[in-house]
Amino acid sequence: MKMIAIVSRLAWRNLWRNHRRTLIMLVTIAVGIWAMIFMTALMRGMVNEMVRDAVRVLPGHVQIHHPAYLDDPNIVNSIAAPDSKLLEVLSGPDIVAWTSRVRVPAVVSSARESRSVTLLGVDPATEAGVSFVAGDIVQGQFLENRDDDGIIVGRKLIETLETGLGKRIVIMSQDPDNEIADRGFRITGVFDANTEALEEGYVFTGVKAAQDFLGIPGRFHEVAIVGTDFRQFDRMYQAVKNAAGPDFSVLPWTELNSYLGTMLGVMDGFVLIWFVVVFLALSFGLVNTLVMAVFERIREIGLMLALGVKPIIILSQIVVESLWLLTIGALAGNILAWLTIRPLRDGVDLSSYADGLEMFGYSTILYPEMTMGDVVTANVVVLTLGIIASLSPAIRASRYQPVEALTKV
Amino acid sequence: MSDIRCVNLCRTFHQGDTAVTGLDHVSIDIKKGEFVCLVAPSGGGKTTLLNAIGGLDKPDSGEVWIAGKRIDNLGKSALAEMRLNNIGFVFQAYNLIPVLTARENIEFVMEVQGIPAADRHIRSAAILAEVGLQGLEDRRPAKMSGGQQQRVAVARAIVAEPEIVLADEPTANLDSSSAEQLMDLFVALNRKHNTTFVIATHDQRVMEYARRIVKMLDGRIDQDIPQVGR
Numbered sequence: 001m002k003m004i005a006i007v008s009r010l011a012w013r014n015l016w017r018n019h020r021r022t023l024i025m026l027v028t029i030a031v032g033i034w035a036m037i038f039m040t041a042l043m044r045g046m047v048n049e050m051v052r053d054a055v056r057v058l059p060g061h062v063q064i065h066h067p068a069y070l071d072d073p074n075i076v077n078s079i080a081a082p083d084s085k086l087l088e089v090l091s092g093p094d095i096v097a098w099t100s101r102v103r104v105p106a107v108v109s110s111a112r113e114s115r116s117v118t119l120l121g122v123d124p125a126t127e128a129g130v131s132f133v134a135g136d137i138v139q140g141q142f143l144e145n146r147d148d149d150g151i152i153v154g155r156k157l158i159e160t161l162e163t164g165l166g167k168r169i170v171i172m173s174q175d176p177d178n179e180i181a182d183r184g185f186r187i188t189g190v191f192d193a194n195t196e197a198l199e200e201g202y203v204f205t206g207v208k209a210a211q212d213f214l215g216i217p218g219r220f221h222e223v224a225i226v227g228t229d230f231r232q233f234d235r236m237y238q239a240v241k242n243a244a245g246p247d248f249s250v251l252p253w254t255e256l257n258s259y260l261g262t263m264l265g266v267m268d269g270f271v272l273i274w275f276v277v278v279f280l281a282l283s284f285g286l287v288n289t290l291v292m293a294v295f296e297r298i299r300e301i302g303l304m305l306a307l308g309v310k311p312i313i314i315l316s317q318i319v320v321e322s323l324w325l326l327t328i329g330a331l332a333g334n335i336l337a338w339l340t341i342r343p344l345r346d347g348v349d350l351s352s353y354a355d356g357l358e359m360f361g362y363s364t365i366l367y368p369e370m371t372m373g374d375v376v377t378a379n380v381v382v383l384t385l386g387i388i389a390s391l392s393p394a395i396r397a398s399r400y401q402p403v404e405a406l407t408k409v
Numbered sequence: 410m411s412d413i414r415c416v417n418l419c420r421t422f423h424q425g426d427t428a429v430t431g432l433d434h435v436s437i438d439i440k441k442g443e444f445v446c447l448v449a450p451s452g453g454g455k456t457t458l459l460n461a462i463g464g465l466d467k468p469d470s471g472e473v474w475i476a477g478k479r480i481d482n483l484g485k486s487a488l489a490e491m492r493l494n495n496i497g498f499v500f501q502a503y504n505l506i507p508v509l510t511a512r513e514n515i516e517f518v519m520e521v522q523g524i525p526a527a528d529r530h531i532r533s534a535a536i537l538a539e540v541g542l543q544g545l546e547d548r549r550p551a552k553m554s555g556g557q558q559q560r561v562a563v564a565r566a567i568v569a570e571p572e573i574v575l576a577d578e579p580t581a582n583l584d585s586s587s588a589e590q591l592m593d594l595f596v597a598l599n600r601k602h603n604t605t606f607v608i609a610t611h612d613q614r615v616m617e618y619a620r621r622i623v624k625m626l627d628g629r630i631d632q633d634i635p636q637v638g639r
Contacts, residue, residue, distance in 0.1 A: 303505075306465055306498050307493070307565075308491075406465070
């Protein structure tokens with residue numbers, strides 16, 4: 001304990017023997033930490049927003065299907081409404097919203113054009129809590145109830161079909177007997193989405209209307225469930241899976257959209273690589289500072305060894321000196337990161353790059369996300385690797401022979 | 410019993426292809442409380458012998474015994490421990506730790522020894538008075554003269570009451586008056602605490618204080634002369 005006090009005091013005072021060098025190093029560490037946290041907050045915000053958007057489009061956090069539906073989205077691969085056991089889980093605290101849908105491939109035709117789409121029969125009361133569509137109506141209105149047989153189409157699709165609000169379009173699909181099912185629907189609403197693919201690829205009608213149209217009363221194709229956090233879905237997923245039983249396919253969004261699921265994992269790995277790269281840049285300065293500090297104090301180190309200070313104490317002193325530098329620099333970097341991220345909490349408007357961003361599924365408003373996990377990781381990386389980097393000059397200092405060190409010029 | 414015993418010490422330094430003899434079969438016994446001057450021209454081996462006695466350098470062969478314990482075969486940490494508890498050092502220059510005040514420099518060895526702060530303060534205050542540095546306790550070395558720095562170094566060397574004080578050219582950077590004051594202090598401490606002093610020097614003024622002069626030449630003991638001393 002006493003040695004810790006001596007070592008800390010000597011390290012602290014030695015740190016300020018060369019103010020300019022120490023300050024430059026502190027600024028370097030602070031900027032390094034700031035860059036780690038700030039850039040990660042931007043990237044994290046971008047990716048998380050993309051995942052949230054993607055999850056909010058339709059899939060939710062977990063989906064239930066007929067076991068064959070994902071491989072063969074045929075109308076016959078349908079499921080019944082959730083039973084009482086599943087309903088009990090779906091009303092639990094881990095679940096924010098859920099909805100049952102009819103979902104089949106279809107062809108939509110206007111007087112001028114035809115397009116292949118996915119027809120979704122939805123319950124407007126529950127769909128609003130799961131997906132975006134109810135909130136992004138730009139013309140007309142969303143469906144009123146399960147029986148509503150109006151059709152909601154995307155802005156791009158209405159352009160492509162060269163039709164308009166209030167006009168009729170024909171939906172053609174397949175019934176369970178492999179016969180053509182078709183009927184006219186009146187366009188009652190137009191929705192806006194982040195991507196044109198969404199606007200052109202999906203149409204919505206009431207779930208009861210869809211079931212009647214397709215001849216599958218009381219049947220659904222998917223149950224979409226939203227939990228509290230897209231990252232923390234595991235407990236909810238397991239509960240739903242257990243309640244649904246083996247006759248259903250229950251999958252989390254990371255498997256339903258494996259591209260995004262993989263991307264999230266890659267993002268975590270990329271963050272760590274980014275931290276290490278930034279650290280490597282600043283470690284050159286750190287090691288150089290410590291090497292110079294040792295080089296300038298060889299005789300002093302020799303004196304301390306001659307007086308009976310053990311080599312391990314000399315080593316500790318250099319390491320603690322590095323620790324002081326890293327701690328103060330990291331603290332400054334954390335404060336700087338907080339000060340620069342906080343003003344951006346209402347979002348950074350990237351609408352001037354909207355076209356490019358849309359192509360990748362990014363939102364035009366970027367909300368930086370400074371997570372405690374990233375802040376802790378950045379600091380742990382810098383402190384741990386910084387101490388490891390300082391070991392080289394520290395070991396060198398501790399290995400001096402007193403008589404050699406004392407006679408160094 | 411001898412406080413310091415060197416048996417057949419040899420030490421050779423290599424400068425490129427040239428071998429320089431530092432110590433050539435040196436044997437010497439120094440008893441507790443002796444005040445010895447090692448005298449030699451430059452390169453004569455006095456500092457090499459002092460370093461071997463203090464465990465700062467290892468001889469190529471031979472034995473070094475301090476207070477009945479052989480030290481030439483000890484590891485770095487054990488040697489550090491031995492120096493900490495048995496030997497006080499005073500060097501020619503660069504004697505003090507620049508970031509510590511005079512009081513902190515004096516207390517440094519005691520602090521490393523683990524002596525409680527209250528005891529340290531009492532002892533450092535007493536020794537500061539003894540070496541005439543009252544009022545300079547809180548000055549750092551850069552704000553003190555060479556003589557004052559050397560007195561702080563002496564205070565540090567003796568405050569922990571080591572059995573042996575080794576001094577290498579302690580007066581080399583001092584004016585006559587400071588040198589005389591320092592040597593008076595050495596003698597007083599030697600008499601008061603019965604501390605063994607071994608001083609490497611070629612300063613005639615220092616030799617006058619010694620009660621034993623060991624003259625060295627080319628790494629060997631040439632003459633070992635007892636004298637009255639001042």
